[in-house]
Amino acid sequence: MATVAVRAESERKKKSMLWDYLTTVDHKKIAHLYFWTGLFYFLLGGLEALLMRTQLAFPLNTFLTGKSYNEVLTMHGTTMIFLVAMPLLFALMNAVVPLMIGARDLAFPYVNALSYWLYFFGALVMHIGFLTGNVPQGGWTGYMPLSLPEYSGFGMSYYAMGLQLSGLGTLLTGINFVATIVNMRAPGMTYMRMPLFVWTTLIASILIMFAFPPLTAGLFLMIYDQLFGGQVFNVAGGGNVILWQHLFWIFGHPEVYIVVLPAFGIFSEVIPVFSRKRLFGYPAMVVATALIAFFGFMVWVHHMFTVGLGPLANGIFAVMTTIIAVPTGIKIFNWIATMWGGKLRMTTAMHWSVGFIFTFVMGGVTGVMMALPPADYQYHDTYFIVAHFHYTLIGGTVFSIFAGAYYWWPKMFGRLLNETLGKIHFWFFFIGFHMTFFIQHFLGLWGMQRRVYTYLPGQGFDLANLVSTIGAYLMAIGVIVFAINIVYTFVKGKPAPADPWDGRTLEWATKAPVPEYNFARLPLIRGIDALWLEKMAGHKEMPVIEDYHDIHMPNSTVLPFLMSLTLAIAALGFIWKEEFNHAFLYMGIGGIVLTLLVMFFRSVIDDEGYHIPKAEIEREEMKGVSV
Amino acid sequence: MTTTHPNAMSDIEAHGHERSAEGEVQPTIELVTQEGKNKQLGVWLFIAAESVLFASFFAVYLALRHSIPNGPQPKDLFELPLVFVMTAILLTSSFTSVMAVMNMRQLKSSAMKGWLVLTWLLGFSFLLLEIYEFNHYVHMGHTFTSSAFGTAFYSLVGFHGAHVAFGLLWLMTLLLRNARREITPYTAPKVYSFSLYWHFVDLVWVFIFTIVYLMGKVG
Amino acid sequence: MKKKRLGRGVIVLLFTFLALTLSACGDPRLTTFSPNGTNAEESLYLIKLSAYIMFAVMAVVFVLLLYVIIRFRAKSDDTSIPKQVEGSTLLEFIWTAIPVIIIIFLAVITINMTFSMAQDHSEDPDAVKLEVIAHQYWWEFRYPELGIVTAQDLYIPKGKKIAATLRGDDVIHSFWVPNLTGKIDTNPGYNRDGTLQNVNRFTFDSKTTGIFLGKCAELCGPSHPLMEFKVIALEPADFEAWVAKMKEPVQVKGQTAVQGEKIFQQNCAACHAVDASDQAKRPGPNLANIGNRLTIAGYLPAETEADMRESLVKWIEEPNRYKPQNEQATVKTVVMPPFKDKLSKEEMNELIDFLLEQKQYDPANFKIGTEVK
Numbered sequence A: 001m002a003t004v005a006v007r008a009e010s011e012r013k014k015k016s017m018l019w020d021y022l023t024t025v026d027h028k029k030i031a032h033l034y035f036w037t038g039l040f041y042f043l044l045g046g047l048e049a050l051l052m053r054t055q056l057a058f059p060l061n062t063f064l065t066g067k068s069y070n071e072v073l074t075m076h077g078t079t080m081i082f083l084v085a086m087p088l089l090f091a092l093m094n095a096v097v098p099l100m101i102g103a104r105d106l107a108f109p110y111v112n113a114l115s116y117w118l119y120f121f122g123a124l125v126m127h128i129g130f131l132t133g134n135v136p137q138g139g140w141t142g143y144m145p146l147s148l149p150e151y152s153g154f155g156m157s158y159y160a161m162g163l164q165l166s167g168l169g170t171l172l173t174g175i176n177f178v179a180t181i182v183n184m185r186a187p188g189m190t191y192m193r194m195p196l197f198v199w200t201t202l203i204a205s206i207l208i209m210f211a212f213p214p215l216t217a218g219l220f221l222m223i224y225d226q227l228f229g230g231q232v233f234n235v236a237g238g239g240n241v242i243l244w245q246h247l248f249w250i251f252g253h254p255e256v257y258i259v260v261l262p263a264f265g266i267f268s269e270v271i272p273v274f275s276r277k278r279l280f281g282y283p284a285m286v287v288a289t290a291l292i293a294f295f296g297f298m299v300w301v302h303h304m305f306t307v308g309l310g311p312l313a314n315g316i317f318a319v320m321t322t323i324i325a326v327p328t329g330i331k332i333f334n335w336i337a338t339m340w341g342g343k344l345r346m347t348t349a350m351h352w353s354v355g356f357i358f359t360f361v362m363g364g365v366t367g368v369m370m371a372l373p374p375a376d377y378q379y380h381d382t383y384f385i386v387a388h389f390h391y392t393l394i395g396g397t398v399f400s401i402f403a404g405a406y407y408w409w410p411k412m413f414g415r416l417l418n419e420t421l422g423k424i425h426f427w428f429f430f431i432g433f434h435m436t437f438f439i440q441h442f443l444g445l446w447g448m449q450r451r452v453y454t455y456l457p458g459q460g461f462d463l464a465n466l467v468s469t470i471g472a473y474l475m476a477i478g479v480i481v482f483a484i485n486i487v488y489t490f491v492k493g494k495p496a497p498a499d500p501w502d503g504r505t506l507e508w509a510t511k512a513p514v515p516e517y518n519f520a521r522l523p524l525i526r527g528i529d530a531l532w533l534e535k536m537a538g539h540k541e542m543p544v545i546e547d548y549h550d551i552h553m554p555n556s557t558v559l560p561f562l563m564s565l566t567l568a569i570a571a572l573g574f575i576w577k578e579e580f581n582h583a584f585l586y587m588g589i590g591g592i593v594l595t596l597l598v599m600f601f602r603s604v605i606d607d608e609g610y611h612i613p614k615a616e617i618e619r620e621e622m623k624g625v626s627v
Numbered sequence B: 001m002t003t004t005h006p007n008a009m010s011d012i013e014a015h016g017h018e019r020s021a022e023g024e025v026q027p028t029i030e031l032v033t034q035e036g037k038n039k040q041l042g043v044w045l046f047i048a049a050e051s052v053l054f055a056s057f058f059a060v061y062l063a064l065r066h067s068i069p070n071g072p073q074p075k076d077l078f079e080l081p082l083v084f085v086m087t088a089i090l091l092t093s094s095f096t097s098v099m100a101v102m103n104m105r106q107l108k109s110s111a112m113k114g115w116l117v118l119t120w121l122l123g124f125s126f127l128l129l130e131i132y133e134f135n136h137y138v139h140m141g142h143t144f145t146s147s148a149f150g151t152a153f154y155s156l157v158g159f160h161g162a163h164v165a166f167g168l169l170w171l172m173t174l175l176l177r178n179a180r181r182e183i184t185p186y187t188a189p190k191v192y193s194f195s196l197y198w199h200f201v202d203l204v205w206v207f208i209f210t211i212v213y214l215m216g217k218v219g
Numbered sequence C: 001m002k003k004k005r006l007g008r009g010v011i012v013l014l015f016t017f018l019a020l021t022l023s024a025c026g027d028p029r030l031t032t033f034s035p036n037g038t039n040a041e042e043s044l045y046l047i048k049l050s051a052y053i054m055f056a057v058m059a060v061v062f063v064l065l066l067y068v069i070i071r072f073r074a075k076s077d078d079t080s081i082p083k084q085v086e087g088s089t090l091l092e093f094i095w096t097a098i099p100v101i102i103i104i105f106l107a108v109i110t111i112n113m114t115f116s117m118a119q120d121h122s123e124d125p126d127a128v129k130l131e132v133i134a135h136q137y138w139w140e141f142r143y144p145e146l147g148i149v150t151a152q153d154l155y156i157p158k159g160k161k162i163a164a165t166l167r168g169d170d171v172i173h174s175f176w177v178p179n180l181t182g183k184i185d186t187n188p189g190y191n192r193d194g195t196l197q198n199v200n201r202f203t204f205d206s207k208t209t210g211i212f213l214g215k216c217a218e219l220c221g222p223s224h225p226l227m228e229f230k231v232i233a234l235e236p237a238d239f240e241a242w243v244a245k246m247k248e249p250v251q252v253k254g255q256t257a258v259q260g261e262k263i264f265q266q267n268c269a270a271c272h273a274v275d276a277s278d279q280a281k282r283p284g285p286n287l288a289n290i291g292n293r294l295t296i297a298g299y300l301p302a303e304t305e306a307d308m309r310e311s312l313v314k315w316i317e318e319p320n321r322y323k324p325q326n327e328q329a330t331v332k333t334v335v336m337p338p339f340k341d342k343l344s345k346e347e348m349n350e351l352i353d354f355l356l357e358q359k360q361y362d363p364a365n366f367k368i369g370t371e372v373k
């Protein structure tokens, strides 16, 4: 057995920044990677949205038509869900969940890096189609048989392969967070003392574990049919096109809760802090989260009411769906009750939270309306649906990401974002949002289907679409203000103190900036809102359970990057063998072999990490006192 | 069963998470370190996810097992004696991997390796038989591309086969890297994880045997 | 102050929402707010009922939220610590119980209505039987009991049940006439014995005469938005007359039209029939009665003869421009080829004269009615 190396600080800091991020397994750095990549794709997906809205501003517009529109539409939806919403939430989870439970890292730091790189390369594979001229164009739902090459070319193969890669990464992230939260909590951090963001991360991760495999199976079958002569969705071979829809939505519905439960968690952190009150009805919030997740698996058919599954299936799934309003309602009212009687500080993060309750309730109640099949026969596949899901996805997830960004920026990047710019950002985005999407409910009811690149004049859609487009540009201004804010903060922002908001939870007990080992000595947790309790008891620091000692850290490694790279090579090889030349088959097989080789190295080379010497830690800790 | 390997203690201290709970039984060697525990939980979680994955393939297979515009029917294809032998082999390999883990816990390194080699051989013969079986089907006109049934069948059974193959590669790597090593809290979780995985692959086969082959023969 | 602004925003939004819902905006041939069929009426009933309940839910939440953010805002110098409330079983019970009651109420109504709307009229002798076959990007309508095949314009008698079976010929489409009925998908597929798989049945009707707009509601490719159709609901007597007329062959009279017929036979007849009783499966829509189509190719204007002529020329010369298709090599959709370079100007005129004479009757003889137009 190799001995564990002791490595000094000077030695660790020699690496270049690029190499450092390429090989890091530190959850805080991986959080940065997720954050910047997710933000980049948000801009890209937003740009795609602007292109669509520009085309739709006027009837029979010719700015972006036919196939091109469908491509932009598909990439917008897929990007926003898989490359923006989830990764940005993972960024926040990576940044703070280990800190919140008093852990030094995730359970599997190596796998964490692998997850990120799989996401990175999955996203890349999905976009390679822009270079080869075959861009995904079947909608983010990839319905069959439209997604077969005989109807859409090979674009949807990039979609399938890209999602398969990033989906694998997501699955591993889910497993990683469950293992972390179950196994790595600091002493005293019982389940019922965990901050709500940790709870929602745990439950969303469990959802990932059970929701992603059906998608994986579906994507395998899609890939077989597209590239290997499979017949599962091929009508001529006896295939059944409805099967895909089941597989997709068994995944797809839980997916929307995967992106909204962590959002609920973020608001459950922000609202108490800025109300200076503890979360109202903590146990009910936990139970409600679990119930939403549980019922989330039994409602997928509400996306398929018009498929023709019969009144019995429609009826049962309708009832199951509406039940979800109850636990969600509990959450909404508990948040309001948390604010009730509090001392509200209307910071930017709090603006997003209040804006969220307002917006999300509207999105939620339209969801309940759509859960009623006789009504949904009219709403389905219209702009009513588009309005609903932007109210929930933006009003829930995107608002939460903004709230979380303003709230945790000091923890993640050591500075405070500018509050004035933050509020300008909020108001432009908020007003623009409602302007864009509120009117879309009516567009749907007036008869405008979704996924149309144009509409005829004189059908009553003209003005409403123009209003919607203007709203989208207002949102864009908001996003630009956010970008300015980020740049401004990096250039001019002051270093933030360790606990700028008078926080309640453990992450605010760490030093600023957070050292790579997080906690020099593991804290003892004595109740909900651990830090707040100590503050109220007049203590300046968390109590600790141990003395300073050498800390065992995992080695950084380039293998996760390589493994993802080789898988991406394989994915492209298999697509190109059909798209261009059969010889690319060897590239596909070669990629797989290389991947196995990397895995082989991973398991043969001993990697037992290294120790940070106690003396160095003591020196570091003397520099500042946390609370 | 109890073990106090010299390296175990330093790892426990190193990680700092380990607090001895008085009165509790000492954990077995694969669970003495935090990493070992994480790994065990991680593998269980992975197995949970994989179960859903296989469940999806089973569902697709059940939905499509009669969708055969061209190509032979299940009941003309399947030959139970062969499949039965395959089942017996795979179940035995599960047993041998249990033996390996038991020897591992007693720190009997060479016995453990012996059982693992046996497991590998059994798994390998299973794989050979499966290749023979598939080859036979292809000659009867039942291929991956012949019908929706064909694709669903090979997706499910082949996916399981791929798991067996992957397991064999994994086991081979383990055997190679540990050929000269002792059983330590660092190496033990690796063997243990493998055996969990192997049991799972076995269990899936039991379902395949019942749902694909027995039900296919019946109607 | 921001809170005031937010408050005003809320109230303005709520009221516009209410006002817009109550006043039926949108095109009366299209919007779900002016139903003319039983299905659409039932849907609208449930839409409105649930919307009113949701307004109430929203009002409660918004009022509480507004109150809280105005009333409990901290003064800037206030650093006192409010009472840390853990929760309240009573309150939490209340806001669990009330939604439960609302949900039960909605569930009962919904289940009833879901079943009542699913009634099958395929065996009902009074019902008109209809086969809807959706193609990329056009609609084929077959009346199996009447022996008529048409496309794009769907004629039905008012007041009668239309028992439809629906399927897709290539990908999935979705049949939607917002005024008359919610949507139902048209799924492609075959079983082992060659029978159709995942075919849908459903029944709809129109309570008034009129012309209604229909749409394809499922993404089906680049021209999905242009896959529109019309439903023309006639008085039952007129419908009978229409059926009879559709079966009579048309005699082409004009000199040029006779020329055009030849051109048609040479270039078009492989894909298009001009006889409504032609039951063969053909790649293109049946062009019987094309002279009376309300639009060309589902959306190009055909109100006047001049419009019609212009639209036909445009379409026949460059169909791909007016309904964009996928051009990848793998794509196998049957598309109409462009005739821009194949036919001379003169030939084109003759061809169109022929098509314009394909009128089975004079539409002025039918009372389409003024109820909805």
Ligand code: HEA
Residues within 6 Å of the ligand: A141, A256, A257, A259, A260, A302, A303, A305, A321, A322, A324, A325, A326, A328, A329, A330, A332, A360, A361, A362, A363, A364, A365, A366, A367, A368, A370, A371, A372, A376, A379, A380, A381, A385, A388, A389, A392, A393, A396, A397, C057, C061, C098, C099, C100, C102, C103
């Ligand atoms: C974050 C994402 C998110 C969230 C949280 C939700 C939440 C809900 N969704 Fe939504 N949904 C989507 C994202 C989301 N959805 C997406 C992306 C699609 C479209 C996919 C596609 O086709 O492309 C979709 C589509 C969709 C459909 C399919 C429509 C169709 O295609 O025909 C349906 C139908 O039932 C539905 C229902 C619901 C319901 C009932 C909820 C509930 O969870 C809402 C619960 C919340 C509340 C109800 C508000 C708060 C509660 C109270 C204040 C208590 C009192 C309330 C009552 C008693 C009513 N959604």
Ligand code: HEA
Residues within 6 Å of the ligand: A042, A043, A044, A045, A046, A047, A049, A050, A052, A053, A073, A074, A076, A077, A078, A080, A081, A084, A085, A138, A139, A140, A141, A386, A390, A393, A394, A397, A398, A436, A449, A450, A451, A452, A453, A472, A475, A476, A479, A480
């Ligand atoms: C989290 C998910 C999410 C988010 C945040 C958004 C954000 C937006 N969406 Fe999206 N949307 C979806 C998820 C999301 N959407 C999904 C799943 C679909 C369905 C797809 C399908 O049917 O398959 C969809 C579909 C969809 C449609 C329907 C199209 C159709 O059916 O034909 C429309 C139309 O208005 C739309 C608009 C918008 C707009 C205006 C925004 C805005 O909020 C965007 C705001 C952001 C910006 C405006 C960015 C501004 C950036 C810049 C100005 C800088 C750019 C510079 C560089 C890149 C260097 N979306």
Ligand code: CUA
Residues within 6 Å of the ligand: C134, C135, C136, C137, C172, C173, C174, C216, C217, C218, C219, C220, C221, C223, C224, C225, C227
């Ligand atoms: Cu046909 Cu959309």
Ligand SMILES: [Cu+2]
Residues within 6 Å of the ligand: A252, A253, A256, A299, A300, A302, A303
């Ligand atoms: Cu859903």
